[in-house]
Amino acid sequence: MRRLIVVLVLAVFLAACGDSPGEQQHNDVITDAMSSALTARDDVVDAEIVYQNNLDASASAAVKVTVAEGADPRPVADEVVRLLWTSTLTPLNGVSVSVWDVTDNKRSDVRIMSFKDAATRSDLEAELGPRPVT
Amino acid sequence: MPEPATISGGAGGVDADYDDMFTLADSSDDLALTLGRISGECHLVVGDPDLLASAALAPASAARFTGALLAALDGPDGLTAQAAVFGTRALSLRAAVATYEATDRVQAALIDAVRFTAGLAAPVALPGVVAGAGLFAVTHPGAVAALVKDPPDIQRLLTDHPGTVDTVVGAGPGLISWLPGVGITGVPGAADLIANLYPDGRHTVTDAGVDPDPRTARPPAGIGDLVDGLDHRNSAVKGGEPDRIDVRVITATDGSRSYVVDIPGTKDWNGPLGHNPELNDLGTNLHVLGGDVSTRELAIADALRRAGAGSTDPVMLIGHSQGGMVAAQAAHDHGSAAFDFNVTHVVTAGSPVGRIDVPGDVQVLSLENRHDIVPHLDAADNPDRANWTTVTFANQHGTIGDDHSTTVSYLPAARELDGSTDPSITAFRESAANYLTGATVENRVYELTRVEAAR
Numbered sequence: 001m002r003r004l005i006v007v008l009v010l011a012v013f014l015a016a017c018g019d020s021p022g023e024q025q026h027n028d029v030i031t032d033a034m035s036s037a038l039t040a041r042d043d044v045v046d047a048e049i050v051y052q053n054n055l056d057a058s059a060s061a062a063v064k065v066t067v068a069e070g071a072d073p074r075p076v077a078d079e080v081v082r083l084l085w086t087s088t089l090t091p092l093n094g095v096s097v098s099v100w101d102v103t104d105n106k107r108s109d110v111r112i113m114s115f116k117d118a119a120t121r122s123d124l125e126a127e128l129g130p131r132p133v134t
Numbered sequence: 135m136p137e138p139a140t141i142s143g144g145a146g147g148v149d150a151d152y153d154d155m156f157t158l159a160d161s162s163d164d165l166a167l168t169l170g171r172i173s174g175e176c177h178l179v180v181g182d183p184d185l186l187a188s189a190a191l192a193p194a195s196a197a198r199f200t201g202a203l204l205a206a207l208d209g210p211d212g213l214t215a216q217a218a219v220f221g222t223r224a225l226s227l228r229a230a231v232a233t234y235e236a237t238d239r240v241q242a243a244l245i246d247a248v249r250f251t252a253g254l255a256a257p258v259a260l261p262g263v264v265a266g267a268g269l270f271a272v273t274h275p276g277a278v279a280a281l282v283k284d285p286p287d288i289q290r291l292l293t294d295h296p297g298t299v300d301t302v303v304g305a306g307p308g309l310i311s312w313l314p315g316v317g318i319t320g321v322p323g324a325a326d327l328i329a330n331l332y333p334d335g336r337h338t339v340t341d342a343g344v345d346p347d348p349r350t351a352r353p354p355a356g357i358g359d360l361v362d363g364l365d366h367r368n369s370a371v372k373g374g375e376p377d378r379i380d381v382r383v384i385t386a387t388d389g390s391r392s393y394v395v396d397i398p399g400t401k402d403w404n405g406p407l408g409h410n411p412e413l414n415d416l417g418t419n420l421h422v423l424g425g426d427v428s429t430r431e432l433a434i435a436d437a438l439r440r441a442g443a444g445s446t447d448p449v450m451l452i453g454h455s456q457g458g459m460v461a462a463q464a465a466h467d468h469g470s471a472a473f474d475f476n477v478t479h480v481v482t483a484g485s486p487v488g489r490i491d492v493p494g495d496v497q498v499l500s501l502e503n504r505h506d507i508v509p510h511l512d513a514a515d516n517p518d519r520a521n522w523t524t525v526t527f528a529n530q531h532g533t534i535g536d537d538h539s540t541t542v543s544y545l546p547a548a549r550e551l552d553g554s555t556d557p558s559i560t561a562f563r564e565s566a567a568n569y570l571t572g573a574t575v576e577n578r579v580y581e582l583t584r585v586e587a588a589r
Contacts, residue, residue, distance in 0.1 A: 050370055055508070056399035056455050058535025060542075062369035064347060093531070094541030096369055100348045108348035112365075114542040116531060 019053040027051045027089055031061075034083045041079075043071035045102045051089055060094035066102035073099040073109040081111065085124050090133040139547070143516065144499075144523030144558025148234075153520050155227050162224035169217035173207050180204065238518075292507055293530060293537045299510035331406040332417030334426070335584040337433035341440060342378065342579040353384050353572035357499070357563065360394065360481055360570075361548035363577070364452045365540035368398035377401070377414040377582040379434060381441040384572035392448045392568040393441060395434060399455025399484075413582045414456065422459045422490075423512070427472040429584055431464045435473050437580035443475060448568045450479040454540050455508055458485025458500070465496045479566050483544040488514030497565050498522040501544055501551075505530045505537040523558040525551060 019027065031049040038047035045066040053059050063080050067073055077099045084095055093116045100108035113120055115131075143149065179185065180200055189196035207213050270277075292298060349366040352359075367380045380396040402415035410417060413430040421428040434451075443449060449468075451461035461480045468477035480492065482500045489512050492498050500516050502509045504526050516524040527550070529543040536542055551559055563570065 050372055052369070052372055053535070054373055054401065055403075055535055055538060056401060057368055057371075057541075058533065058539045060369055060539065062366075064370075091533075093536055094369070094539050096349075096365065096541055098347050098349055098366075100346065100351075102346075108351075110348050112362075112541065112545060114546075116536070116542070 023053070027053075030087055030089050034087060037083060038065060038076070038080065041076070043067050044076060051092075053091060058093070059091035060096070061089065061092060063095075063097045065097075065099045067099060069101065069103040071101065073101065073107055077109040077111055081113070081124070082128055085115070085128050085131060088133050092131075139525050139527035139550070141554075141556050141558050142524050142526070143518045143520070145520065145561035146557035147518045147520060147523065148238075149517075149519040149522075155231050159224040159227035159231075162220045162227065166217045166219075166221035166224065169213050169220065173213040173217060176203065176207050176213070287532070289533045293505040293532065293534060296505060296507045296510050299507045300513045332404075332415075332420055333409060333587070334417060334421055334429040335409065335587045337413065337429045337436060338583045338585055339433050339436040339440060340581040340583070342581045345380065345577040345579050347577070350380065350382060350575070350577040353570075353575040354382070354394065355570055356552040357481070357559075358545070358549035358552045360450075360452055361483060361501070361540070361545050363394065364396045364398070364454055364457070364481075364483065365545045367396040367579075368454050368457075368540045371398045371401055371414070373401040373403075374412070375401075377412055377430070377433075379437060379580055379582060381437055381443075381578045381580060383441055383576045383578060384569060385574045385576075386568070386571065387573045390568075391442070392450070392572065393438060393443045394450045394452060394569055395438065395461075397434065397451065397453035397457030397461055399453070399457050409584075409586050411583050411585070413584050418460065419456050422456070422463050425463075425490075427467055428460060428463070430460050430582065431467065431473060433580075433582040434460065434464065435475065437582065438475055440580065441578050445474045446476050448478045449475045450481065450566065450569050451477060452481040452483075453485060454483045454544065455485055455538065458482030458487055459490065461485075462487040462490040462492050462498070465492045465498070466490055468493070468496065479562075479569070483540060483548075484508050484538050486510065486512035486514075488512050488516045492522065494519070494521050496521060497562055499562050500524045501547055502526045503537050503543045503547070504528040506543065507534055508538050523562055525559070 028051075031051050035047045035049050038044050045068055047063070047065045050062045051060070052062075061084055063084070065073075065076055065080060067076055077097050080097045080099065081095070084092065093114055095111070095113045095115060097111040097113075098108065099110075115121060115124070180203060185196060185199070205212065209215070347366060350363045354360050354363065363380060363382060367378065371378050377398075379398070380394075382394040382396070384392045384394065386392070398414060400414055400416060400419055402410060402412040404410045404412075404415045404417065406417075413428075413433055418428050418430045422431075438449065451464055453459070453461035458480075459482075461482060462485070464473045465477045465480045467473040468475055477496055480496055480498045482498070484503060484506050485500070486509050487498075487500060488509075498516075498521060500509075500522070502516075502524060505528060516522060518524075525547070527547040529537065529547060531537055531539075531542060554560070
């Protein structure tokens with residue numbers, strides 16, 4: 001029982017590692033705007049962006065985009081990365097992007113990235129400039 | 135240059151060495167018995183009637199033969215002596231293993247006791263520490279000013295020294311044992327108490343369809359692909375939204391099926407006493423720590439049934455954080471009414487599972503980031519057993535969350551393992567061939583919810 005009480009106390013501490021409800025709401029507005037920007041493209045059928053900052057999914061964005069039949073997933077994946085990098089979502093480190101053809105599910109582009117990784121950061125800064133938030 | 139991963143347990147672990155020593159002891163026993171039997175049979179030859187009859191005709195030759203035979207049997211290097219040597223070796227090997235295992239147990243208990251005592255002594259020592267700190271502040275005002283101006287990064291400090299968490303969790307029980315009313319109840323009793331604080335209700339499961347995401351559209355081919363699926367589901371499930379798990383139904387070329395379940399971690403850090411529909415909450419953590427069959431575990435069993443799994447189909451459970459705890463507890467319960475499935479493998483990522491008793495017929499692979507504090511929440515190392523491999527790697531990002539992240543910490547480490555030639559990792563991969571050589575896969579998503587139990 002003592003161990004459980006101590007773990008309970010630690011859990012309260014760990015729970016504080018995540019975003020507050022206000023911060024979550026703010027970030028949801030940003031991800032909704034990004035989804036709208038993606039679905040406005042002719043080659044995109046649907047887009048879903050999930051941003052989380054809690055202990056078990058820290059500073060992460062998971063993006064799923066389906067593209068129209070015959071569309072190339074690669075430029076769409078490039079656009080997703082650009083939108084995330086130039087967004088004010090913060091903190092943001094782990095990024096996973098899945099783009100696939102909704103009709104045959106054979107052509108796809110999957111990217112798993114760490115925005116804190118020095119090489120990735122350097123490449124993206126060279127291409128897109130520094131992130132607007134630190 | 136990243137630190138190399140350390141691998142303990144599994145086919146190359148200490149317990150496997152103990153098993154090898156037992157096997158050698160058994161072989162030595164067999165050899166001792168065989169040599170003893172041959173020796174006995176050969177002794178009978180000395181009294182053989184034909185030999186005795188020939189002794190009357192050629193006494194010298196018979197005496198030479200008998201002498202040579204007895205020397206071969208009973209001499210210093212004879213069969214009887216060899217039988218005794220091998221018998222003694224078997225005894226020594228068993229005694230050595232028993233000693234090693236007892237020492238391991240005593241060391242673990244000693245560490246628990248030292249931490250408990252440190253906590254118990256803390257209130258006595260605390261006034262002295264406070265007085266010392268006050269004296270230091272008076273005599274070193276510059277150092278204090280520097281600390282105030284540039285306070286240490288607590289997250290960096292903790293992730294650089296995650297063993298602190300072991301000490302806090304281990305010492306905490308001693309520390310709070312001064313409080314009235316908390317010093318007598320054991321963990322099973324506490325589970326009842328916690329169950330009252332966090333009512334676990336009962337579960338409902340909803341089929342959320344087949345996930346076409348390319349990350350899980352191909353059958354997994356390695357440990358990296360297994361953890362990729364876990365990261366995929368973990369990144370998609372948010373707090374405050376229904377708990378979701380994946381059941382990857384893998385079909386082999388012969389039509390046989392295996393099932394891989396991806397179980398994300400805690401997403402809802404709720405307070406006690408109220409009903410919470412989200413099963414991936416703090417309440418489930420506490421139920422599993424108390425050794426309960428949690429409602430989340432029962433919901434996963436239901437999802438497996440809905441995916442078509444029968445009680446003999448091979449099942450692998452993969453979990454991050456709380457997901458790994460639930461997976462290990464389900465493995466503990468496998469074959470019982472609570473979780474009537476053939477759980478053959480468990481993969482945990484950043485989970486405090488060292489105190490969960492996983493049976494020997496389940497192969498466990500635990501991935502732990504050296505800088506992740508969460509696996510330390512049980513203040514116990516994972517057991518070094520032949521069926522339990524623990525990979526400890528170093529992936530320091532400087533924050534508690536990133537060091538615990540499936541995306542930036544655990545997935546890259548799992549990908550690295552695909553190239554590992556370590557005997558424990560190789561043996562795990564070979565044992566998991568059912569799951570890693572499938573022809574097709576269908577990723578079915580299930581929504582798990584807690585509803586209030588009928589009163």
